[in-house]
Amino acid sequence: MAVLLLLAGLGGSKLWAQGPPFQVDDPVPVDFKHYEFYIFGATDGTPAETDYTGPAFEFNWGAVPRVQLHAILPFGGIRPSNNPIYFPSGEGSSATGLVDMEFGVKLAMIKETKTIPQIGTFTMLEIPTGNSDKGLGVGKVWYRLPVWLQKNEGKWLFDGGAGETVVPQTGFHDFPYGGFLLKREMNKKLEIAAEVFAHGGEGPVTPQAQASTMIDAGGYWHLKGEDTMQLLFAYGHSVAGRTENYAYLGLYWTWGKDDKKPDDKDADEKKTSLLKNAMFSGHSLKNGF
Template sequence: MRRISHPAFLVTIALLACFATRLRAQGPPYQTDDPVPVDFQHYEFYIFGAADGTPVEMDSLGPAFEFNWGAIPRVQLHAVLPFGVAAPLNRPVYLPSGTGPTEFGLLDMEIGAKIAIIKESKHVPQIGTFTMVELPAGNADKGLGVGTTWYKIPLWMQKNFGKWLVDGGAGETIIPQTGFHNFPYGGFLVKRQLSERLELGVEAFSHGAEGPAPPQIEASTMIDAGGYYHFKRNPNQQLLFCYGHSVAGQTENYAYLGLYWTWGKDKKDNQNPQNGSAFLGDANHPSTLR
């Protein structure tokens, strides 16, 4: 499936992320990701749906499944198994893009590794990378995949200020396929913990033109708002939600809704491997549609 992910952020994000005790990291439901891996011997699981639409085509994920594992200290392994819909809008003004029937099926699968390079300190943000490899599992002839392996190589930074968190970064998507272009992307997120159960955030996310084949034929900059609701009886289970719309460039909409679980073994549980922890862990990025 085509992905979203812009250049003007490269300098701005690098500066802003250097401003801003540690909250849960972001990633889903936002398009901006983070440099904080899942803690060692902890796990995350998402069931989610997401959508991204332009005047060329409406793409959606769902059901989609994401799993993250704190495999070794400061390293997270990541996988997404997505099903979804590619719905060309068949508008004559965009020909030859955006033509064909609506299709549903398995999309390109995603694997990756998030690595913490520099740990956050009083004056230095956490810095890390979250390289992803997109495997050609979807049917490219039906618009459900790219038809070749492609890559996302970003650098993310994060800083916490009490109940506030700022996160930003930028990267390059590399797609060695006819009809697709390599393109830059980047984002900046501000998030605040309002209570023990509710966190809200706003992000600016931008990407370059992705080529004539995907729906994102032009660059776009979006403003998204969303958050997390921690369930009262099980704070390790959360509802994630986000919606956004373009404010510059090509018209584009983004939405995400999902359920999230985290579990694992804290140091105090080492003597009893049957015990699950009460860990309110760090979540990564969707990798949703971008």
């Protein structure tokens, strides 16, 4: 994890931040008075069980400067293998329905400079809205507590960090996670990226009962303009630890309006008034501006 944190500090122009479709997140909140919305599906599977999410709906809001509020309403399901080799992991019946909802706050703590990466936190609370008796939820509130770093260098972006997941439930236990991501802007329509992501064992009753290290690759295809609508995609597979597959496919929208300073508005109105007067009077605008 220490190596990953150091790599994240390498590296200015600003590219779009991470998060979906990748497992590594970022420390960059949504701009103030701006919004993000995702519709997506994802899957994470091991030989013991395959869990999937979809349809799921994510909403992010730049509520105040340098602070983002975050929520996910997810539907999904589980497909246990019922292979006795992995018991008690992967034991039981298949099920679908609402799974645990997610709420979070992303806070930008240190701004990026030429020599310092941006640093921030993205604390998340997982609310037990899924039916834990069917395996669709944990049954108690649980938490993700990471620190993320990001550095831009021309068309390249470096992102990484680590955190701890806290799960106060029988059959589960706390575990660390972290990763490092590298992204490049290919053109105005396409960005591609790859990440290394690792997590510890999540507990004896979970599909990820053992630690796993994965390599994921994917990208962003800009469907409208340069940023307002994108297709997000990623796929990854374990390279160490328990065999694990990860995939994500989603659509992303962003919108918002920057406030125009009153002084700027007044200046524009003054220029317009002077221009109209000059057109009718024939006077020079040189001193008016």
